[in-house]
Amino acid sequence: MSDCIKLPTFVEEVIDRLEEAGFEAYAVGGCVRNPLMELEVSDYDITTSALPEETKAVFSDMKVIETGIKHGTVTVISNGKTAEITTYRTDGIYTDRRHPESVTFTRSLDKDLARRDFTVNAMAYSHRRGMVDLYGGTDDLSRGILRCVGKAEKRFDEDALRIMRGLRFMSVYGFIPDDETNSAFHSKKNLLREISPERINYELCKLLCGKAENLSEILSEYWDVFSVIIPEIEQCHGFDQHIHYHDRDVWEHTVASVCSIEPLVHLRLAMLFHDLGKPACYNFYNNEGHFKGHAQVSVSICKRVMKELRFDGDTSKKVLSLVEWHDVPIKDDPVMIKKLLGKFGSDAFFDLLKVHIADDMAKSRSSQGRIGIYRASGNIAKKIISEGQCFTIDKLALKGEDIMAMGFRGREIGSALDFLLKLVIEGKCENNSEELRKCLHIKKNKSEIIERA
Secondary structure (H helix, E strand, O other): OOOOOOOOHHHHHHHHHHHHOOOOEEEEOHHHHHHHOOOOOOOOEEEEOOOHHHHHHHOOOOEEEEEEHHHOEEEEEEOOEEEEEEEOEEEOOOOOOOOOOOEEEOOOHHHHHHOOOEHHHOOEEEOOOEEEOOOOHHHHHHHOEEOEOOOHHHHHHHOOHHHHHHHHHHHHHOOEEOHHHHHHHHHOHHHHHHOOHHHHHHHHHHHHOOOHHHHHHHHHHOHHHHHHHOOHHHHHOOOOOOOOOOOOOHHHHHHHHHOOOOOOHHHHHHHHHOOOOHHHHOEEEOOEEEOOOHHHHHHHHHHHHHHHOOOOHHHHHHHHHHHHOOOOOOOOOHHHHHHHHHHHOHHHHHHHHHHHHHHHHOOOHHHOOOHHHHHHHHHHHHHHHHOOOOOOHHHOOOOHHHHHHOOOOOHHHHHHHHHHHHHHHOOOOOOOHHHHHHHHHHOOOHHHHHHHO
């Protein structure tokens, strides 16, 4: 693994300016780690011996934002390009497990690197001075090892979010923790209760969208850590379903289903929550386990957790709908598919198919026969959409104003439209104005139309 990194010209210019003003400056953290892994870099962080006011003076001809001046951070912007510059510092005591009570600026890079979380994030690089790697980060990177800087328990005592951050690195990058870090993940897990919901949310979503093979191991091995965030996971772990089409316990099935769906946040969250209500609904009769009503219990759990973790409304709506309808029967029948497309919309319908497929892929191999039906249903839906077939009221050839002109009023209009849509979807009436009018004229008694709709 080469320790030579090509930094963007703008970043090199920022480092050069600080150096020419008599200060040290290095790129640090992810913008050093990722190039060594041949991965893209989205943000560039620079650490420097210059104090915040000195940094501002060096870049007085550019736009400088005091993004975190209390902790020594300013952001320099030039021609739409940004670099975050932070003064070398040491951290005070972390009394709230989240933030140091105070920070002390220092002129020592060594002291600054000593406060960082993992060795792979504690490397600094300058095109002038080369690589500074005091804790073996490059070696750990080449071996795929995740190791804390210093004592793991101390690092997690300072900021417990580092537990989730570490698991996220394992999920996304495939790191394996050393024994000390691995042990601390478990022993310090309860400290996560003291972390703000927004920070947990961010790391959880990134973690869930990691590589399936990595994520499977993490969800399986660290179920106890995740149960601190979502307590119902503890009941699911080891809960035998006693049913012929499941050869995994509830948590094992959940893990397999999460890792069987594409890495989009709302889809992986839906699979994470879809069966968490099962233990609360369990009944055993006729020599098998049954979980009647588990979808609604799972929805309640999902709703509570997503509210606690401050998920946005759009994501919550998508996930809750998928959890609620994850076991609704779907057949490769055009009429049923049109009705479902009309109910959910095309995007949500295809998401629901993905949920059904992932759910079945996580069942016993002999019980995966419906996957072909779901895929066929998807092809039928694509054909319906591409041909512009009618499955919603707005696609009817007869509009509300047309029906009003025929003498319908108020709720009668909506009921008449529903009635006509049902006929069109079921193939009992062609979707053209003349035929739709005939269908309404046949039923001259408006109340009969309303009742039938």
